[in-house]
Amino acid sequence: MLNQRYVKFILLGPCILYLLAIGIFPLIYSLYLSTQWIELTAGPETRFVGLGNFIKLSQDGRFWDTLRNTVVFVLSAVGLEFIIGFGLALILNREMKGQRLFRVLFLMPMMSTPVAVGYMFRMILNSEWGPMNHFLSLVGIPRVDWLGNPAGSLFSIVLIDVWEWTPFMFLSLLAGLQALPVDPYEASIIDGASRWQVFKYVTLPLLSPVIVAASLLRSIDAFKIFDVIYVTTAGGPGTSSETVTMYAQTIGMRYLSLGYASAVAFTLLVAVLLVSMIFINRMRKQQR
Amino acid sequence: MPKSVKLLDVLAWIVLLVATFAVLFPIWWTVTTSFKNPRDISTWPPPYVPFLNFEPTLDAWKSIFGGPGQLSSGGHAGSMIYRVVTNSLIIAVSSSALAITIGSFAAYSLSRFEFKRWKNNDIAFWILSNRMFPPVAMVIPFFLMFKVLNMLDTLPAVIIAHTAFSLPFVVWMMREFFLELPKEIEESAMIDGCSVFSVLRRIVLPLAAPSLAAVAVFCFIFSWNELLFALFLTYNQAQTLPMLVAGETHTGAPLWWLISAVGTVAIIPPILFAVLVQKYIIRGLTLGAVKG
Numbered sequence: 001m002l003n004q005r006y007v008k009f010i011l012l013g014p015c016i017l018y019l020l021a022i023g024i025f026p027l028i029y030s031l032y033l034s035t036q037w038i039e040l041t042a043g044p045e046t047r048f049v050g051l052g053n054f055i056k057l058s059q060d061g062r063f064w065d066t067l068r069n070t071v072v073f074v075l076s077a078v079g080l081e082f083i084i085g086f087g088l089a090l091i092l093n094r095e096m097k098g099q100r101l102f103r104v105l106f107l108m109p110m111m112s113t114p115v116a117v118g119y120m121f122r123m124i125l126n127s128e129w130g131p132m133n134h135f136l137s138l139v140g141i142p143r144v145d146w147l148g149n150p151a152g153s154l155f156s157i158v159l160i161d162v163w164e165w166t167p168f169m170f171l172s173l174l175a176g177l178q179a180l181p182v183d184p185y186e187a188s189i190i191d192g193a194s195r196w197q198v199f200k201y202v203t204l205p206l207l208s209p210v211i212v213a214a215s216l217l218r219s220i221d222a223f224k225i226f227d228v229i230y231v232t233t234a235g236g237p238g239t240s241s242e243t244v245t246m247y248a249q250t251i252g253m254r255y256l257s258l259g260y261a262s263a264v265a266f267t268l269l270v271a272v273l274l275v276s277m278i279f280i281n282r283m284r285k286q287q288r
Numbered sequence: 289m290p291k292s293v294k295l296l297d298v299l300a301w302i303v304l305l306v307a308t309f310a311v312l313f314p315i316w317w318t319v320t321t322s323f324k325n326p327r328d329i330s331t332w333p334p335p336y337v338p339f340l341n342f343e344p345t346l347d348a349w350k351s352i353f354g355g356p357g358q359l360s361s362g363g364h365a366g367s368m369i370y371r372v373v374t375n376s377l378i379i380a381v382s383s384s385a386l387a388i389t390i391g392s393f394a395a396y397s398l399s400r401f402e403f404k405r406w407k408n409n410d411i412a413f414w415i416l417s418n419r420m421f422p423p424v425a426m427v428i429p430f431f432l433m434f435k436v437l438n439m440l441d442t443l444p445a446v447i448i449a450h451t452a453f454s455l456p457f458v459v460w461m462m463r464e465f466f467l468e469l470p471k472e473i474e475e476s477a478m479i480d481g482c483s484v485f486s487v488l489r490r491i492v493l494p495l496a497a498p499s500l501a502a503v504a505v506f507c508f509i510f511s512w513n514e515l516l517f518a519l520f521l522t523y524n525q526a527q528t529l530p531m532l533v534a535g536e537t538h539t540g541a542p543l544w545w546l547i548s549a550v551g552t553v554a555i556i557p558p559i560l561f562a563v564l565v566q567k568y569i570i571r572g573l574t575l576g577a578v579k580g
Contacts, residue, residue: 007484008401015394015415015459022452023418026429033428088307091300102304104563105311108555110573111562112315113513115533116551120314123321123544129330131317163314172578175570179579213577224422227515231534245424245516252428253520262428269425276420280413283577287409 027269033262040256053263063264065239066247069154070268073243074222077161082215084162085169090199093177106167114164118231121160122147150240153233157241160228165221169214176210177203209286216279223272244268315555322348322549329544348545352553368532369550376512376529378443383450384507388500390451391458396492398459399466400474412463416575419456426452427520434521441522449517454507457575461506464576465499466492502568509558529554 034053038046057063092099109117124132125146133143146156184202193201204211226245229235235242235250242250244264252261320336321329323344328335335341352369394415398408430449431440439445469492477487493500518528527535533550562569570578 008397008403011393011397011401011484012403012411014390015455016411018390018452018455019415019418022448023421023426023456026426026433027421029429029433030425033432088303091296091303094297094300102308104566105308107562107566107569108315108559109311111509111513111555111558113530113533113551113554113558115513115515115530116318116554117314119533119542119547119551120318122542123548124314124317129332129334131313131334131336134332134334163310167311168573171570172574175578210578213574217574217577220420224424226424227513227530227534230515245422248424249516249519252431258428258432262425265422265425265428268422272420272422273417276417280417280420283416283575284409284413286577 030262030266030269033259034266036259036262038257038259040258046259049259053260056260057263057267062239062242063244063247066235066242066244067267069239069241070223070225070243070245073154073158073161073225074219076155077158077165077222078215078218080158080162081166081169081218082211085166086173086211088166088170089173089177093174103171106171108167109164110167112164114227115231117160117164118228121156121163121228122232125156125159147233148237150237153237153241157225157229157232160232161222161225164228165218168218172210172214173207176207176214180206209282212282213279216275216282220272220275220279223268223275318548318555319552320344321544322546322552324348324545324548326543326545348549352546352549369553372527372529372532373553375443375526379446379450379528380508380511382443383447383454383511384504386447386451387454387458387507388504391455392462392496392500392503395459395462396466396488399463400471412460415456415459417456419453419460419575423453423516427516430517431520441524441526443526445521446518446526446528449521450507450511450514453514454510457506457510457572458503460575461503461572462496462499465496469495499568502565502572505561505565506568506572509561512554512558 035048035050036046037049037052092102124130127133127143127145127148130146132146136142136144144152146159147153180203184206185198188198188202224245225243226249229241229243229246230249233241235246239247245268248261248264248268251257251264317336320338323338323346324335324342325345325347328342331342338344398412402408403411426449430445434440434442434445473491474487477491478484482490513530514528515530515534518526518531519534522528522531529550533547533554565572
């Protein structure tokens with residue numbers, strides 16, 4: 001029989017080793033790569049350039065554009081998803097027949113393969129025969145070139161993300177609302193609070209852990225958006241809807257400049273880790 | 289005030305109907321487009337309802353599932369779909385199985401034993417932080433590593449990559465589950481002389497089976513839908529279904545009826561699975577921060 005003292009290490013070991021080898025090592029390797037000059041199109045040789053890639057990055061206008069696009073995308077998508085999702089959750093937080101059915105229904109967008117979702121919306125937002133423009137024309141709004149014009153392409157990506165992920169906000173917040181204790185509500189109603197007061201002084205504070213957790217998680221994910229953009233606008237027209245992931249993928253796969261692509265990807269990593277740390281710290285406090 | 293309550297109910301139903309329409313319409317459009325003739329794609333007003341607005345045909349389905357049909361002007365053979373679906377299935381099933389096995393052992397260890405040098409909580413949160421890394425920061429090192437190992441365009445390369453992303457999730461979710469499970473049964477079995485492994489097999493595994501299944505489904509869906517790793521690590525033999533779908537993007541005028549059919553094939557398994565684990569979805573998607 002195995003010595004009981006070592007069992008815990010035997011059970012945990014493989015997982016830690018796996019994550020060190022396949023998670024942490026690539027990360028360190030990626031940091032190393034970002035200090036290298038690697039152009040696979042020019043040949044296999046590499047050379048050390050120190051912070052060269054990051055200096056190039058700071059002067060790369062296209063990089064700053066993609067960073068701005070990413071931040072604008074995350075803020076507007078998560079913001080809209082929160083507003084719509086919270087609204088829906090508040091309206092539907094009641095005894096209703098068929099609620100289970102609707103919950104199942106709302107799972108569909110978030111579980112659908114993102115590339116397939118991208119194509120769905122390329123059809124729906126098609127400027128010539130897409131149903132979206134047809135619906136708009138019914139209320140007298142003229143044709144919009146959703147994906148093909150630089151002013152609207154990023155907004156169209158936001159729209160697609162809102163379709164895909166509002167259900168996440170809605171279902172999390174609904175679950176949060178339904179888990180709230182009843183007593184504070186009864187007390188505030190006895191004290192004669194108005195509906196708005198109940199919402200502001202009871203619901204919001206009680207729900208805030210859920211609101212923060214859901215928004216942070218959604219933001220972390222939104223920072224990484226790639227699939228939908230890849231098949232809809234591919235970052236275009238120009239670079240109007242290009243995000244950091246998209247840019248790093250283009251540099252890496254099309255130009256095969258792996259050192260520079262690593263530097264670009266690393267800046268995204270730093271941004272995402274900052275948001276992740278806020279999330280993880282909050283979870284830690286909750287667990288105590 | 290029964291009157292205002294009724295008004296709210298009506299409002300709730302209207303909102304629900306609008307939301308339902310918004311959720312379902314894109315899926316409806318894709319599924320129906322897969323039954324359209326090329327000539328029905330760009331008509332105006334858009335044809336919404338089969339039989340009523342357009343004559344449905346099985347051509348797209350026939351051409352993706354064999355026959356001499358082509359998936360795109362780029363010239364993918366029809367039989368491609370069998371291979372990519374098989375690849376996607378193998379990758380998704382293996383990476384989920386791997387992550388579940390390694391991950392739940394680790395989760396059990398973290399929930400039942402005490403670690404001294406690093407606290408259990410610290411280890412758990414360190415594992416969780418692995419989940420947050422943006423894939424694009426990992427994908428270039430992966431590409432070079434697998435290139436050196438001569439493993440590019442093989443299924444194991446993608447399986448290893450996907451497992452790395454599922455593993456932290458498995459540990460995190462299963463640890464929570466084990467912490468909720470009472471220890472007493474296991475302890476008395478240990479006192480009766482059972483080894484840790486037989487306790488795991490005879491007591492913990494049967495109790496954990498439903499949660500394990502739910503967590504595995506999440507891993508499966510993640511892997512099934514994943515594009516970026518597959519894009520970097522494979523180019524031909526090991527291509528996955530999302531790549532086949534995405535591959536239609538840069539090749540001339542898109543053949544919408546075919547893309548819709550392939551897209552429909554792609555979204556069916558994750559949606560079906562999601563319905564099965566409906567109860568756990570919010571818990572899973574929020575990493576346990578919201579108990580659904």
